[in-house]
Every structure is written in C-alpha cells, then in structure tokens.
Amino acid sequence: MDKQVVKVGLMGLGTVGTGVVRIIRGHQEDLQKQTGLAIEIHKILVQNLHKTRSVSDLDGRITTDANDLLYDPEIDVIVEVIGGIFPAKDYILTALEQGKHVVTANKDLMVLHGGEILQKAQQKGCDVFYEASVAGGIPILRALVEGFSSDRITRMMGIVNGTTNYILTKMSQEGADYEEVLKEAQALGYAEADPTSDVEGLDAARKMAILATLGFRVPMNLDDVEVKGISQVSKEDIAYGKQMGYEMKLLGIARRDDDEIEVSVQPTMVPASHPLATVNGVFNAVYVHGEAVGETMFYGPGAGELPTATAVVSDLVTVVKNMKLGVNGRGMVAPYKEKKLKDDQKKVSKYFLRLIVADQRGVLAQITQLLADNDISLDQVLQQPYNGGQQSEIIMVTHHAAKSSMDTVLAALSDMPVIHELKSCYRVEGGEM
Amino acid sequence: MDKQVVKVGLMGLGTVGTGVVRIIRGHQEDLQKQTGLAIEIHKILVQNLHKTRSVSDLDGRITTDANDLLYDPEIDVIVEVIGGIFPAKDYILTALEQGKHVVTANKDLMVLHGGEILQKAQQKGCDVFYEASVAGGIPILRALVEGFSSDRITRMMGIVNGTTNYILTKMSQEGADYEEVLKEAQALGYAEADPTSDVEGLDAARKMAILATLGFRVPMNLDDVEVKGISQVSKEDIAYGKQMGYEMKLLGIARRDDDEIEVSVQPTMVPASHPLATVNGVFNAVYVHGEAVGETMFYGPGAGELPTATAVVSDLVTVVKNMKLGVNGRGMVAPYKEKKLKDDQKKVSKYFLRLIVADQRGVLAQITQLLADNDISLDQVLQQPYNGGQQSEIIMVTHHAAKSSMDTVLAALSDMPVIHELKSCYRVEGGEM
Structure with missing residues (x-):
C-alpha cells in the first residue's frame, strides 16, 4: 500500500462524533x-x-449530503455514529458496496441487521467493527473474540445500561422512588425525555444479544432475549433486598449449558459481596465466566463522548493496521454454532418473592406447601405485619428453581384467596459462580 | 497457505503446559x-x-531434547512455558532463528530480554506473544495494545501478584500476622518454599514493567521500577489503615504526567470504596486510566493451570490466524517514545505514617511543624497512648506530598530525639482518580 494518509468519512457530529x-x-x-x-x-x-459546534476548523469538510461521503473515492473508511436503523443501514451497505470499511457504534443496527452487514463486508473484503456498540469504553468485544478465543464461555452477566444503573444506584443509596430518580436523571441528561428504551431494558437486551452472539458464537436475535425493565421496581423491593444481603441491578444474563442458551435482561438481586453489586452510577461492567479461565470482570464507562469515541477510534486503528497489512475483511469469525434455546424447565435460578397476604394462621404453610409441591425450597423467609397489622407481608428467597415451576407457583398464588397481592418476583443471581 | 494442521512444539509440561x-x-x-x-x-x-502425568496419550510426543522441537521443520510454533531465563532465552531465540513463531508466559524473560527477542522476531517475520506473562487469565496486554490504541493512558494500577494479595487479604480479614499467613499460603501452594520473588515485590515489578512498556509505549526496564515488598507489613498497619478507611494492597503503580514516567510496586493504602480494595485472595486486577476513556478495570484470575493456559492458547490462535493471513511478525508496535523518568520532586502521593513518640507535650506540634516546613499538610491524625502510656503512638495520613519532601521529613524524624520509632510509611493511592 502506498498511501500516506487514511481518509475518514464521519457520519454524525453529535456527542460521539x-x-x-x-x-x-x-x-x-x-x-x-x-x-x-x-x-x-x-x-x-x-x-x-x-x-454552532464545539470543534473548530470544519470549513469545507461538513456536508448534509451523505453521497458526498459514500461516493468520494478518496474516503477509505466510514465511521457511522448517527445511530438508528434508517438511514444508517443504507449508508453502511452503500459504503461497503463502494469498498469502504466501516466502524459503527450502532447496536440497534448490528442486532437487527448485523448478519446482512457482515456478509456484505465479507463479499467486498471490507472490515466492519462495532466495539463501541456495547459498554462504551470497555473493550469487551475484543476480549470475547480474541482474549478468550481459546476458552468456552459459559456465562456472561452484564450491567450494560448506564441510565438504569444510575437510577437503581440512586434508589438504593437514597431510598428514593423510581419516578423521582428518573426525573432527576432526565434533568442531568442521564435519561432521555422518552426513557422507554433504557428503562424497559430494550437497550440492554440489544447489547446482550451482541455479547451472546460473539461470546457463544451463535447467531442471536433480539427476539431471543427475554426482557423486563425497571419501571415496576419499588424502593421497598430494593430495601428488602438489601436487608437480605442483595443489591438490585438491571442484569443482562447470557448462559450456556450443554450448548443450550438463554439470554435475558431483568431486574435481578445480586449478592452484595459480588463484584457486580458494587458497580454504581452510570458505570458498566461485564462479568465473563469461561470453562477454563473461570471468573473475570471488565469495568468502565458505558457511555459518554470520549469513552465511546475511544472505542470507535481504536476500531479505526485496527482497520488502518489491516489496510497496511492488506488483510481487511478477513479477520472476522462468523457465528458458526447452531442456535438452541433453553426451554423454561431448564432455566434455573433463585427467586426473590414479596407477597401481601391475609393475616391469618396457616398462610405461610400453604405457600411453602405450594412451593414444595413444585420442587422449590426456601433459603430465607421474612414475615411481618403489613397495613397496620390487617395483613401480613412475606418476603422469600428460594433455592434454585426452574422457571417453569416458578411460573406454575406464581399462577397458583394469584388464585389463592389468602394471597392479596403478589408485589414482586425477581431473579437472584451471582451467588454460586 | 495450504496447511491443514498447525503443529506446536510445547516446551514444559508443568501446571501451565x-x-x-x-x-x-x-x-x-x-x-x-x-x-x-x-x-x-x-x-x-x-x-x-x-x-506420571495427568494428561494421557503422550506416547512418542515427549522428549528431553529441546533440539527435537527447535529443529523439527514440521513445527510452526513454539509454546514456551518452562520459565526462567536459561535455557528459555536460547530456546526462543533459536526457535525464531528457525522461523518458528513463539508464544510464551515468561515475564522474567520478556522484561529482561524482550527487546532482543522482539527484534529477532521482526527480522525473521515471526510472531512473539506473551499475554500470559501478566495477570494470567485477564487479557490485559491486548486491551492496552488494541482496545486503548486510540487513547493516551495516564495511569495503571495493578494487583498483579496473587500470592501477596492472598496474604494481605488474609491478614486484613483475620487480623493475622504476616509470618503466620505466609506459612499457610505455602502449605496451600499459593506461595513458594522460597517466597522472596513474590513477597519482595519482584514478580509484580516485572509485570508492571511490561504493562508500562505496552501502555506508555516506552521501553521500561526492571531497574526503572521502584520496589518494596510486603514482608515488613504488620497487622497493626493494616488495622490502623482500616480504621482510617483503607485496605492495604501490594499495588503496582505506573503513572505518566507530561510524558514523564514513574513505576513502582509497594504496599499501598487504597480507599475501601475503590474497586481495587475489593479484589481479594489470589485474584488480580488492573486499573487503567486513559485521558479519554477515564476509569476502567480488568479483573480475573492471576494464575492457575487453566486461566494461564487460556491466555497462552488465545495467543496461539492469534498466531494461527496471522499464519492464515500471511501477516506474522507485522502486527507488533515497538515502543516508540523516549523514556523520561520522573525525579523524586515530581513523584507525588499521599502518605500514611505511624510513629512511636515520647509521651510529652508538644511532640505532635514539632512533627506537624516539620511537615509544614516541607510543604506537607495533614488529612487525618490519630494519637493514642502506647506501651501502657509510657509513649504515644501517632498515625497520620497526609495530603499530597512530593516524595523528595517526604524523604526529607523521614530523615529529619529519625534525627528527632522525641521520635522513638518510625514504625511505617506507606503510599496512599486511588482516592482522586
């Protein structure tokens, strides 16, 4: 290669751009x-x-016409940081068609159309890298693809959404309500005006689909991820969790057992002694368990102008090194394993339950009998007066139970007249890694 | 390349092999x-x-003659896990001379002769990778070289020796003596019969020299690392540290300010709220601060048969991918920055001091005056009776101070008749990242 300068077309000049x-x-x-x-x-x-922009000397470089970049033969690499599916997808496919390499921070696009994009890249001998799409400043995709290439990853647990982690951290530290903290997060710019994608777990689900695809080498879709957000989490849940030794986190979990996979994002109780429990505020962390390596964790900023941009530019450096070596488009490993998803009988975890029940004798016995009938035993139980003693509140942490069994129990509980309200049910994870 | 099988010559069949x-x-x-x-x-x-070995089917594959591997034209890659300088260095140089790629876990060798080895590799178009040499199962070298290629790393702090972290963790959790815990660690196989290299900080110093070389892109020698081990750390130091909000860790610190570098390994007080404070037992962690990315941390097993072997085999996978692409020996970036080391005036940190002094009026005033004369102010002070009230014990944590000033103070203190004993002096780090 006799180039001296690699020319980049940058799409998007917002925060990350x-x-x-x-x-x-x-x-x-x-x-x-x-x-x-x-x-x-x-x-x-x-x-x-x-x-008005905070970077100067852009004269003659900025344009509102994407074609000025896509069809400029001098441009070697397109960096896409506009986000969203349309028109980003068309831009990226056109760029590849034109033989340009692509670096993107676009998780939505990579989850929904990653297969098509990577296939096009391979056809055209182009690189596509997207480290910035998951956990901003943490080089976790590289770690999965290269650092653990020799190992068989069996479990990943991630705090991969800064907005929800900020909200849960504040709720935990200050005993504050969800709505109150959400407003504060919006005022500080940590949450969007429409926070749905973050608080309902969709953003985290996209990232977990990417992690599972790369970690397990299986093509995972967004539909394969079970999702539950934090908008129903109450300060009482968090307080009781604390009392029993847990912190509440919106945890993405990807597990593989006997080559069957489950991926979910849900509010989860994590033992206070677990490294993930201490990941606070807008920070992200990904816990990786490999058969050989055992437990590892990667921690860092999940978003922000410069952290995300470091990931983008590090990808750009890899593209440039590959250009120099003439090996673009040849370093990627496509998912090669068949996708087998676990059924609910094989999804096993501990559960945290909170119930409001009639204040009468034998209620706890009825509940524990129901659990026992479904092969679920209890680890911790707390019963106390509720509503001035007119009712009782029961908080339980179970031992490991199949999701199918727990679903049966939950349905049965809601049919029992003595159960007035099923306040909450959360997974409990991270105790026995 | 028309090969179907890559043949590996494995040197060493101990734990990692x-x-x-x-x-x-x-x-x-x-x-x-x-x-x-x-x-x-x-x-x-x-x-x-x-x-007798725990792996089977080695018939016809094992030999006691290194030349059987080094001069076997069928062997493409030598994996060296025998450790030490001699004969490992000769083996590796010969392997490269024969055009074989090298993967090694040998930190001693890479610190002392890395320059020579990498130069020979470049001449011969061969790869040399050594991820396993630092922090076993944590892919930290990759993260520094690739993940943060776009950033300017300003500080690395590492718990990179599992033996000493095990000892300090036990001392902290059980209030036990150094000697007692060392014996226990030896019995469990966590410490060698001759523990010098671990407990005196030499092993950690080698790893920090490698991290600093790759992170700062400056050729660092072992001599450039200031080293102090943990053999003088007492349970009292740890207990007082705790009381003031700190955990004691053998911390490797590499800092760069205005392109001037300092690297040290020493027992260090770390705020209990800092992520490094919770890294316990034989686990390792490396904290990386970059100008753009901010704070990140990588956590995992620092040693052990399988964790270290994952790093070795991941390197091997990279070699094989490079063979397939025909780009061996071309992906490495030699350190390209000139080495400038900080002088003691520019080495700034907080300090923890413990003194036994005469039980008479004005002693604390004399000490604080001495500190003030050297531009050092105090953050915390604790004075209490010692030796049944015949003497006093003073424990202090300073604000930031230059090492040169602290050395002057320490020399002056030892000349003051009212100071009976300077029990300990440790750096305090990690509060203001």
Whole structure:
C-alpha cells in the first residue's frame, strides 16, 4: 500500500462524533506511530451546516449530503455514529458496496441487521467493527473474540445500561422512588425525555444479544432475549433486598449449558459481596465466566463522548493496521454454532418473592406447601405485619428453581384467596459462580 | 497457505503446559472453526520422560531434547512455558532463528530480554506473544495494545501478584500476622518454599514493567521500577489503615504526567470504596486510566493451570490466524517514545505514617511543624497512648506530598530525639482518580 494518509468519512457530529474528531486530532502523533499512516477526517455528514459546534476548523469538510461521503473515492473508511436503523443501514451497505470499511457504534443496527452487514463486508473484503456498540469504553468485544478465543464461555452477566444503573444506584443509596430518580436523571441528561428504551431494558437486551452472539458464537436475535425493565421496581423491593444481603441491578444474563442458551435482561438481586453489586452510577461492567479461565470482570464507562469515541477510534486503528497489512475483511469469525434455546424447565435460578397476604394462621404453610409441591425450597423467609397489622407481608428467597415451576407457583398464588397481592418476583443471581 | 494442521512444539509440561494440552484437546473443534486450521501438539519437551502425568496419550510426543522441537521443520510454533531465563532465552531465540513463531508466559524473560527477542522476531517475520506473562487469565496486554490504541493512558494500577494479595487479604480479614499467613499460603501452594520473588515485590515489578512498556509505549526496564515488598507489613498497619478507611494492597503503580514516567510496586493504602480494595485472595486486577476513556478495570484470575493456559492458547490462535493471513511478525508496535523518568520532586502521593513518640507535650506540634516546613499538610491524625502510656503512638495520613519532601521529613524524624520509632510509611493511592 502506498498511501500516506487514511481518509475518514464521519457520519454524525453529535456527542460521539465530536469525541472522535477530538481524539483523532489530539492523538494524531500516537495514532501515526502505531499505524504508520496519518488518519484524517476528510468529510463529515451533519444535519445542519450552521449549527454552532464545539470543534473548530470544519470549513469545507461538513456536508448534509451523505453521497458526498459514500461516493468520494478518496474516503477509505466510514465511521457511522448517527445511530438508528434508517438511514444508517443504507449508508453502511452503500459504503461497503463502494469498498469502504466501516466502524459503527450502532447496536440497534448490528442486532437487527448485523448478519446482512457482515456478509456484505465479507463479499467486498471490507472490515466492519462495532466495539463501541456495547459498554462504551470497555473493550469487551475484543476480549470475547480474541482474549478468550481459546476458552468456552459459559456465562456472561452484564450491567450494560448506564441510565438504569444510575437510577437503581440512586434508589438504593437514597431510598428514593423510581419516578423521582428518573426525573432527576432526565434533568442531568442521564435519561432521555422518552426513557422507554433504557428503562424497559430494550437497550440492554440489544447489547446482550451482541455479547451472546460473539461470546457463544451463535447467531442471536433480539427476539431471543427475554426482557423486563425497571419501571415496576419499588424502593421497598430494593430495601428488602438489601436487608437480605442483595443489591438490585438491571442484569443482562447470557448462559450456556450443554450448548443450550438463554439470554435475558431483568431486574435481578445480586449478592452484595459480588463484584457486580458494587458497580454504581452510570458505570458498566461485564462479568465473563469461561470453562477454563473461570471468573473475570471488565469495568468502565458505558457511555459518554470520549469513552465511546475511544472505542470507535481504536476500531479505526485496527482497520488502518489491516489496510497496511492488506488483510481487511478477513479477520472476522462468523457465528458458526447452531442456535438452541433453553426451554423454561431448564432455566434455573433463585427467586426473590414479596407477597401481601391475609393475616391469618396457616398462610405461610400453604405457600411453602405450594412451593414444595413444585420442587422449590426456601433459603430465607421474612414475615411481618403489613397495613397496620390487617395483613401480613412475606418476603422469600428460594433455592434454585426452574422457571417453569416458578411460573406454575406464581399462577397458583394469584388464585389463592389468602394471597392479596403478589408485589414482586425477581431473579437472584451471582451467588454460586 | 495450504496447511491443514498447525503443529506446536510445547516446551514444559508443568501446571501451565498441562493446561495448554487440555485446552487444545478439549476445544479442538472451536479452535478449528475460528482459525480454519487444526492445532496439534506435535512434540513436548519435558525434564523426565517417566514421570506420571495427568494428561494421557503422550506416547512418542515427549522428549528431553529441546533440539527435537527447535529443529523439527514440521513445527510452526513454539509454546514456551518452562520459565526462567536459561535455557528459555536460547530456546526462543533459536526457535525464531528457525522461523518458528513463539508464544510464551515468561515475564522474567520478556522484561529482561524482550527487546532482543522482539527484534529477532521482526527480522525473521515471526510472531512473539506473551499475554500470559501478566495477570494470567485477564487479557490485559491486548486491551492496552488494541482496545486503548486510540487513547493516551495516564495511569495503571495493578494487583498483579496473587500470592501477596492472598496474604494481605488474609491478614486484613483475620487480623493475622504476616509470618503466620505466609506459612499457610505455602502449605496451600499459593506461595513458594522460597517466597522472596513474590513477597519482595519482584514478580509484580516485572509485570508492571511490561504493562508500562505496552501502555506508555516506552521501553521500561526492571531497574526503572521502584520496589518494596510486603514482608515488613504488620497487622497493626493494616488495622490502623482500616480504621482510617483503607485496605492495604501490594499495588503496582505506573503513572505518566507530561510524558514523564514513574513505576513502582509497594504496599499501598487504597480507599475501601475503590474497586481495587475489593479484589481479594489470589485474584488480580488492573486499573487503567486513559485521558479519554477515564476509569476502567480488568479483573480475573492471576494464575492457575487453566486461566494461564487460556491466555497462552488465545495467543496461539492469534498466531494461527496471522499464519492464515500471511501477516506474522507485522502486527507488533515497538515502543516508540523516549523514556523520561520522573525525579523524586515530581513523584507525588499521599502518605500514611505511624510513629512511636515520647509521651510529652508538644511532640505532635514539632512533627506537624516539620511537615509544614516541607510543604506537607495533614488529612487525618490519630494519637493514642502506647506501651501502657509510657509513649504515644501517632498515625497520620497526609495530603499530597512530593516524595523528595517526604524523604526529607523521614530523615529529619529519625534525627528527632522525641521520635522513638518510625514504625511505617506507606503510599496512599486511588482516592482522586
């Protein structure tokens, strides 16, 4: 290759795009020393040419026409940080069609259309990297693909959404209500005006689908991920959890047992002594368990201008190194294992239950009998007066139970006249890794 | 490349070597799917042909003659897990001379002769990888070289020696004496019969030199690392530290400020709320701070048969992928920055001091005056009776101070007649990342 400069077309100049410009400009010398080539932001796609921006010297580089980037023969690599499916998907496929490499931070796109995009990349001999799409500043995709290439990963547990972790941390530390903390998070910019994607667990589910695909080498879809958000989590749940030695986290869990897989995102009780329990605020962490390596954890900022941009630019460095070596599009391993999902009988975990029951003799006996009939035994029980003693509140943590059994129990509980309200039911995880 | 099988010469069949055999055999299908090639352990160098071993089917593969591996034209890659400098260095240089790629777990060798080895590899177009040499199962070298390639790392803090972390954890949790816990660690196989290399910090210093070289891209020698071990740490130091909100860790610290570097390994007080404070037992962790990414941490097993072997085999997978792409020996970035070490005036940290002083009025005033004269102010002070009230014990935590100032203070303290004993002086780190 006789190039001296690699020219980048940057799509999007929001938070992450601005970070990418800053890092490429600020670390130019280091980047050049590592790759042997200068990296230049050649053109930038924006929505509004006249907006005031925090990076300068963009004259002549910004455009509102994507074709100015996609069909510029001088541009070697497209960095896509506009997000969303449309028009990002078309842009990326066109870029690949034009023989340009792609670096993207777009988890939605990679989850929904990753297969198509990676196939196109392979056809055209182009690289597609997307480290920034999961857990911003943590190089976790690289770790899964390369660092643990020799191992068989059996479990991943991730706190991969900063917004919900911020909310749960605040609720736990201050005993505050969900609604109250959500408003505060919105005021601080940690949560969107429409927070649905974060608080209902969808964002985390996309990231878990990507982690499971790469970690288990099985093509996972978003539909394969069972999702439950945090909007129903109450401060009482968190307080009782604490009392019993747990912290509440929105935990993505991907497990593989005998080559059968389950992936879920749900509010989960984690033992206070577990490393994931101490991951607070907007930080992310991914816990990886491999057959050979055992327990490992990766911790860092999950979002933010510069952390996410470091992941994007590190991917860009890999593209440039590959260009120098002439091996673009040849380093990726497509998922090669057949997908087998666990049925509910094989999904096993501990459960935390909170019930409001009639204040009469024998209720607890009825409940424990029901659990026993379904092969579920109890680890901890707490019963106390509720509603001024007119009712009782029962909080239980079970031993390991099949999801199918627990579903049967929950249905039966709701049919029992002495059970006035099933307040909550959460998975309990992380005790026995 | 028209090979179907990559043949490996394994040097050493101790703990890690056995793990390598197990993983390559157990994960053969996965490895082949990823690399497109089968990986076969072709020959194994051992010391004793007749020893009983926990892996079977070695017939005809084991030998006591290194030349059987080094000069076997069928062998593509040498995996060196015998450790030590001699004869490992000669073996590796000969292997490279013969055009064989090298994967090693040998930190001693890479610290002392890494430059020579990597230069020879480059001449011969061969790969040399050594992920297993630092923090066993944690893919930290990859993270530094690739994951953070776009960032400027400013600080690394590592718990990189499992033996000492086991000892300090036990001392902290059980209030036990150093000697007592060391004996227990030896009985459990966590410490060697001669524990010097671990407990005096030398093992950790080698790993920190490797981390600093890769993280800062500056060629660091072992001599550049200031080292102090844990053999003088008392249970009282740990107990007082706890009382003031700290856990004692043998912490490797590598810092870069204005392109000037300091690397040290020493017993260090870490705030109990810091993620490193909760890394217990034989686990390792490396905390990385980058200008752009901010704070990240990597946690996992630091040693052990299978964790270390995963790192070795992951390196082997990279070698095989590079063989397939025909790019061996071309992916490494040699350190390219000039080494500038900080002088003691620029080494700044907080300090924990414990003194036994005469029980008379004005002693504390004399000490604080001495500190003030050297521009050192205090964050916390605790004074209490000692030796049945015949003396006083003073425990202090300072604000940030230059090492040169602290050295002046320590020298002056030892000259003051009212100071009967300077019990201990430790760095305090991790509060203000």
